[in-house]
Amino acid sequence: MTNLDQKAIKTLATLSLEEINAAKSGHPGIALGAAPIMYTLYSKVLKVNPLDPHWINRDRFVLAAGHGSSLLYASLHLAGFDITCEDLKQFRKLKSKTPGHPEIEATLGVDATSGPLGQGIPEAVGMAIAESHLRNKYNKDDVKIIDHYTYVLCGDGDLQEGVTQEAISLAGHLQLSKLIILYDSNNIQLDGKVSMTNTENVKEKYQAMGFSYYLVEDGRDCEEILKAIKKAQKSLSPSLIEIKTKIGAGSCWEDSNKSHGNPLPEEEVHRFRQELGGEAFSVSSDVYDLYKKHQENNLKIYNKEKENEKKYQHEYHNDYDIFYKQIYGDFNIDIHKDLPNYLVGEKKATRASSGEILTLLSQKDPRFIGGSADLASSSKVKGIDGDFSKDNRLGRNLVYGVREHAMAAISNGLALHGGFKPFCGGFFVFCDYMKPAIRLSSLMKLPVLYIFSHDSIAVGEDGPTHQPIEQLTMLRSVPNLNVIRPCDSIEVKEAYDVYLHSPNNPTVLVLTRQDVENIRKEEKENQLAKGGYIIKKETLKLQKILIASGSEVKLAIDVACALEKESIGTRVVSMPSFYLFDKQNQEYKEDVLPKEIAKVAIEASDATHYYKYLSTDDKLINMHTFGESAHASVTMDYFGFTVEKILKEIK
Amino acid sequence: MTNLDQKAIKTLATLSLEEINAAKSGHPGIALGAAPIMYTLYSKVLKVNPLDPHWINRDRFVLAAGHGSSLLYASLHLAGFDITCEDLKQFRKLKSKTPGHPEIEATLGVDATSGPLGQGIPEAVGMAIAESHLRNKYNKDDVKIIDHYTYVLCGDGDLQEGVTQEAISLAGHLQLSKLIILYDSNNIQLDGKVSMTNTENVKEKYQAMGFSYYLVEDGRDCEEILKAIKKAQKSLSPSLIEIKTKIGAGSCWEDSNKSHGNPLPEEEVHRFRQELGGEAFSVSSDVYDLYKKHQENNLKIYNKEKENEKKYQHEYHNDYDIFYKQIYGDFNIDIHKDLPNYLVGEKKATRASSGEILTLLSQKDPRFIGGSADLASSSKVKGIDGDFSKDNRLGRNLVYGVREHAMAAISNGLALHGGFKPFCGGFFVFCDYMKPAIRLSSLMKLPVLYIFSHDSIAVGEDGPTHQPIEQLTMLRSVPNLNVIRPCDSIEVKEAYDVYLHSPNNPTVLVLTRQDVENIRKEEKENQLAKGGYIIKKETLKLQKILIASGSEVKLAIDVACALEKESIGTRVVSMPSFYLFDKQNQEYKEDVLPKEIAKVAIEASDATHYYKYLSTDDKLINMHTFGESAHASVTMDYFGFTVEKILKEIK
Secondary structure, eight states: OOHHHHHHHHHHHHHHHHHHHHHTOSOHHHHHHSHHHHHHIIIIIOOOOTTSTTOTTSOEEEESSGGGHHHHHHHHHHTTOSOOHHHHHTTTOTTOSSOSSOOTTTOTTOOSOOOSTTSHHHHHHHHHHHHHHHHHHHOOSSOOSOOOOEEEEEOHHHHHSHHHHHHHHHHHHHTOTTEEEEEEEOSEETTEEGGGTOOOOHHHHHHHTTOEEEEESOTTOHHHHHHHHHHHHHOSSOEEEEEEOOTTTTSTTTTSTHHHHSOOOHHHHHHHHHHHOSSTTOOOHHHHHHHHHHHHHHHHHHHHHHHHHHHHHHHSHHHHHHHHHHHTOOOOOOHHHHSOOOOTTOEEEHHHHHHHHHHHHHHHOTTEEEEESSOHHHHOOOOSSSBOBTTBTTOOEEEOOSOHHHHHHHHHHHHHHSSOEEEEEEEGGGGGGGHHHHHHHHHHTOOOEEEEEOOSGGGOTTOTTTSOSSHHHHHHTSTTOEEEOOSSHHHHHHHHHHHHTOTTSOEEEEOOSSEEEOOSOOOSSOSGGGSSEEEEOOSSSEEEEEEEOTTHHHHHHHHHHHHHHTTOEEEEEEOSOHHHHHHSOHHHHHHHSOTTSEEEEEOSSOOGGGGGGOOTTSEEEOOOSOOOSSOHHHHHHHTTOSHHHHHHHHO | OOHHHHHHHHHHHHHHHHHHHHHTOSOHHHHHHSHHHHHHIIIIIOOOOTTSTTOTTSOEEEESSGGGHHHHHHHHHHTTOSOOHHHHHTTTOTTOSSOSSOOTTTOTTOOSOOOSTTSHHHHHHHHHHHHHHHHHHHOOSSOOSOOOOEEEEEOHHHHHSHHHHHHHHHHHHHTOTTEEEEEEEOSEETTEEGGGTOOOOHHHHHHHTTOEEEEESOTTOHHHHHHHHHHHHHOSSOEEEEEEOOTTTTSTTTTOTHHHHSOOOHHHHHHHHHHHOSSTTOOOHHHHHHHHHHHHHHHHHHHHHHHHHHHHHHHSHHHHHHHHHHHTOOOOOOHHHHSOOOOTTOEEEHHHHHHHHHHHHHHHOTTEEEEESSOHHHHOOOOSSSBOOSSOTTOOEEEOOSOHHHHHHHHHHHHHHSSOEEEEEEEGGGGGGGHHHHHHHHHHTOOOEEEEEOOSGGGOTTOTTTSOSSHHHHHHTSTTOEEEOOSSHHHHHHHHHHHHTOTTSOEEEEOOSSEEEOOSOOOSSOSGGGSSEEEEOOSSSEEEEEEEOTTHHHHHHHHHHHHHHTTOEEEEEEOSOHHHHHHSOHHHHHHHSOTTSEEEEEOSSOOGGGGGGOOTTSEEEOOOSOOOSSOHHHHHHHTTOSHHHHHHHHO
16 A cells, blocks of 8 residues: 555545535444445546546445445545535535435435445446446446446445345356455444444354355455456356545544534544645645546546447447447337227226336336336236346346345335336235335435335235225325326226336336226327326216226226215316326316315225315215235125215215 | 044134134134144143233243234133133224234233244243343242243244344353254245245254254154153253144145235034034033143142242242332332532433433342443443353343344343333444344333434444434334433433333333533422423523424533523423423423424424424424535534524524
């Protein structure tokens, strides 16, 4: 390790400390402990181009330990990304490029929004799957257009998270050789020593899961770190590099959990700066030059690869055309031409029509990749071209095993990588397991498609553990998340259409296990896209409006017919998506749901969101309790979801 | 293995199949594959007493693979629990003793509601912690009153779940020697072969996490199973016994995932019965006798232990008194005498007063045990008497590490065991990670206390990944779950009072990071217990009602004062708990929130539940988006939560 290496590492650490102290908030412990790792990555390893931060063939880097954001921002600054020293001074301030935890929308060069522990490693696994698939799909013997590594820096906390363990197990199974996890192993977590809660044999555990394991005993030594990375790059397995560091290294709080989340005393930061020299937030030119050298080399690689791409385009025109569309373009699917027609009156479970449509879309659009958490046969959420495996990198069905949470987080990673429209799913009730990752899909505005079947107490015999009650409310309350519960196969088709035109938000489809009848003719205009619409117009003077979603729409129509027989003019509004309906203008909403008309909402779920469109005199027929184990028809009757019981309830 | 053993196993399997086929729904694969394991447990191993199914010193058994319910019911029947053959015929029927998945409320002898994969092992870990604590606390050299094993039967899917991996890692660390996991290893999961998604080295992985590993190569051989269990009983570590079985063993679907969740063809079930002899749902007397023999032995043990207990009561009167209260009784805490007085106008973060109160309660009530997922220092959720560890079984602080999900599931296990009031917590936003276990707390009506701090965008600099938005709505929509967001330390105290008197539901406290001012005097009558109440009465003719919770109550009061200055009579309603308010009678609700008065609800969250009490002309001032990274005062202002901005919004 040269003196300049040491100076650069100190620069990185000091900038981080200065950011934190300017913000009076942040995490100096990791900034000091992991500075040599981040230095090694950004000055010697990562293939990136600050001038083209979204370069598809760049190395990916996920800071799983998102609380090390100050260190990442300082690294990006030194590496020449669009972050100035002024930006560093704005650390953790409103609308800055340097928010509290890394955010993809705020900062060029950030590959994943991070902070919630456990999410980063599965996201990196998703990126590595993406790379592996594209590499094996497009590269030719004579010209390669995709070939990069995925690095992730994590701490002790990350590895304790179950979602990480799920992802590790799967990554080992899949032998994702270009995934390299850098484990900042400092024996300290927020509440104290790691040994208070974790005494695993790290090496043996990760080897047992199919990982290569490397140990760097002195995490201050960037040469040792580099050596280990080079070994990992050559490994045929994914790698975990355990790097022994000291939290808060070199500070008065070295080796203490105190340094995790509290700014160091001012005088400590001054001491760091004094030892380094220069003004606060300044960087000496030799340090800039060092980073620049790496970037100059990167630029050569970049230019060469762009030439490669041209050569590829020239020699493999057809493949390039698909590649281009997969990465940058679109496949322009027309649901009316490309998908089956569903006829009024036909009966089909919406999980079944969803499965059919998903397969057709996957055939027409190579970006579709995904699978289920061991429920593909039940939920009809399955990719095509066989199972993705170490022997078949072209498979687009991901066999996640019973690892729901990692499945969702890996889907985020696939979407973050670019070139994919990832989907995943299972039983609706178990979306609970995926909530933290679904939240991140929504926060990052990723076009992940979640497909859930078995959407209500109509699940039947499996009973209350398997019958969703509160899940619709849970997901409807997540910002940016379009939750769609279609009432029949026609609405399923329209829902997919909406998804195809939603590049900037995740979509959730909530589907039935049981058959439902197709209610209306398909129309040119996508009715579902309005979120809520009149699916059955009143035939008499409007006196009542019934609002429902999913399988309860047909029920509402039957109730409406019965009411109309009693000369009560009744309209039925299908409300597949509050997300979309909320976006309509006031006039449309008032047209569909005129204020003065009495309303009854019907949904076999908690259904709290309907209250937004109900007055205090209106009625919500919903679920107040958990479900029951019995045949679907029995549970529906027991909880009052029959024409007779609803009519009685209304009167 | 004797012929009678084989006959008994066949009886168990056949009864299971008959249950499933009577229901036309269920899971024959595990019923056939794991019958020898269940037979061994219930006829040779488990220390239970069907006449006293809640016996505190019984062995616990968790069927993590809850879809094996038919097998459990048949086992309980044979072992003499209160399940008749008629009950078996009612398998999966409404309100039967034999619902689709095991439910503690439905069936005596069921130690945990199960079905959602991953939850069972952490629950068993919680039970083993409970046993270990009580054993070390109460047992004397000459007389022992607590000493039992915790067994859990799981499948491949369970072990793939992250929450299980978290719990395994912690159980290994804690060296819970009386925890024995029976792993029904049949190489098949719902979608096909396990090897499609999992190729870990099981032995090495679990040994690396501190488990003893035993292999039973022929899972049909109950003697081999018994031998392994005897070894595991003597181990100083927790044990994983991998038992190689065949899913659907002996049927036409042996070794096929088809047998997982589909009833076998009728003729197959007939064949099983024919080979066994007798009518459907019948059991030959020699098989009953075999089980009876084990239960007679158990009864001797039971009677001896009850004598022990008497001896203990006699010789260690004081200890017994506490033991009795811990297991069967109460400690009758009076919050007015036993907890600090909080004064009007004083400022304190509600996480801080919660922490004080929790410590005091823990001192007065030995049932309090719990901890945090590496956020004890921040969220003030910490148990007393030191950290529970392999060297200190008396510690009541559980150092969960960053394993939120297992923390919640382990808390369920502690509550299921009996003798404990488990609590756990962390940052509110990360309750997402715990949702599946919180749901099970609610479904099982367990008195688990969840304590979450950092409850809104007022978290500040940590930014949107750490700022809860939709979490209140998420939890408020779970049946049986009392979500309380107190506005000050007085309400915190009242919330704990409510919790102390809530033996049959979990409670969630949602607390501030920042200081909040105590608003009103403490009263004899618990105001918070009504869920919503008038915290500031209008001083002029009532024209407007502001409704709020948590830190927004003070804001609402300031707004109300400003409105009253403009002669608009304004009332403020504090709404800490919709769960409790919804339970009040119509008259009270109408008193607090008269229908005809205009209302504005204010909450820095998604806050959808307020709509229930708002008319379509009323206003909800809430969060529609994710938060922002900035100082708390800046985020609150940016999103409109200031007196000025709310006044403007109202007008």
